[in-house]
Amino acid sequence: MTESQPKPQTVADDKKVHGVVAEFTDVDSLLAACRRVRDAGYTKADAFTPFPVHGIDTALGIKPTILPWIALAAGLSGTTIALLMQISLNGQTDLFEGIQYPYIISGKPFISLPAFIPVTFELTILLASFGTFFGMWALNGLPRFSNPMFTSPRFDRVTDDTFFLFLDAKDSRFDEAGAKALLGELGGEYVEPVLEDDSSKVIPKGLLIALATVICLSSIPALAVLRMRVTKSSSPRFHIFPDMDFSPSKDAQQTTTLFADGRAMRPDVPGTVRRGEMDWDLNFKTGIDMDKLASIDPPRAAQLVAMQSDVAVDGEDEVVSEAGADEPAEEQDGEAAEASEPTAETSAAPVTADNTPWLSENPLELSEEALARGQQQFNIYCSVCHGMNGRGNGLVNRRAQKILATTWTPPSNMHDPTLYSDVYPDGKLFSTITNGVRKMPGYASQIKAKDRWAIVAYVRALQVSQNASLEDVPESERTKIEREQAEVQAQLKAAAEAEAAKAAEAASAE
Structure with missing residues (x-):
């Protein structure tokens, strides 16, 4: 209460x-x-x-x-x-x-x-x-x-x-x-x-008039906005912040006049090291045996060291690149040695011998986890051109063939014998992924070095899988495969018999 x-x-x-x-x-x-x-x-x-x-x-x-x-x-x-x-x-x-x-x-x-x-x-x-x-x-x-x-x-x-x-x-x-x-x-x-x-409790008339005037004036912007919402105009709207409405920024893959090469996307500065990549040596990051390269080609070894660690090259070591100073040396070798699918321009030119001491074995510790990581990265970055099975039948390649793109270079078939490990070492395949070759761009800025080696391991697993026999399959999986194989053979046999019976009926009817 x-x-x-x-x-x-x-x-x-x-x-x-x-x-x-x-x-x-x-x-x-x-x-x-x-x-x-x-x-x-x-x-x-x-x-x-x-x-x-x-x-x-x-x-x-x-x-x-x-x-x-x-x-x-x-x-x-x-x-x-x-x-x-x-x-x-x-x-x-x-x-x-x-x-x-x-x-x-x-x-x-x-x-x-x-x-x-x-x-x-x-x-x-x-x-x-x-x-x-x-x-x-x-x-x-x-x-x-x-x-x-x-x-x-x-x-x-x-x-x-x-x-x-x-x-x-x-x-x-x-x-x-x-x-x-x-x-x-x-x-x-x-x-x-x-x-x-x-004192008087009556509000002065002057104050009321001023208040009413302010209210009326404040309604003008709202009425103007409402009018613009329901009418059309041939004049462009007023831009309060023109630099925000017309941003000078560039999107990916666009051209620009600000740089000599015309690219809006800027490449990494030579010597740029990704976070967490300092733990690996130069062999791991280049796919090249640097000790052997230093003994047979010191200038090129010095150049690679400078590019990877941002260390100035000794003035006595003259580093010369026939294809241009801006192109990595390993990319040039990759292009010169890529003989699986020569183009019209390169078929007539002499092929430079590749004396680069590539790493013949993958330095990454192979495991199921590493192969799974390699498969994941391959499916993300490589399968769009090379296909999920690595035969070069990816979506991009099929689209290029459909529209008859004249400038398109078909991607390599990973199951070509010239790309097997005994001809195309693991280090060279790693360098191709890193620096690119022909129409293929380099993926060093997008894929970590460890993941690039995982992709190499997965590609080798893909190549081996095409020529695998039943003895290569673990014993725990053989019975399942044999059963599936028998079922497929039975289905094929039944389909063949049905086709033969149908052909016989057609012949008798005639």
């Missing part, structure tokens, strides 16, 4: 009394008076000071505000609304049926909480701020265009050097005479009632 509030009392001149205020000259006397008022049972009291006073809220018995709970409730409401809105608009509920727009990005699920975080965060902060702002207004009884305390001329000193203690007439224990006596006993130097402000 709520306690009824007494009506404000009046004095002889019929002005409404809003309370009694006492004036104090120091903080200590004010705090002592606040404690006495609290102990006397007053719950609607307030203190006014020229500066913040620590502990005054406790002295007055002011309870903690519920404003944090309002902010929490508003923030949780924002979180809930944002998540429901994004999930529903993505077509996962019927809350916004008719305006749903499922948006697939890179195969991500429709309900992807990490992707929902930005919108959820913004709406949580927005509603929490609104709840805090308007909750503070409501709890403080705002907006208020006048305060009865301003009717006292002495109250002006509250911003200077004087302290005031106010007892509200709405308090259930309030009695004007008793309140004055109590504040006088507490050391109040000047005690007076707080009376109703007798």
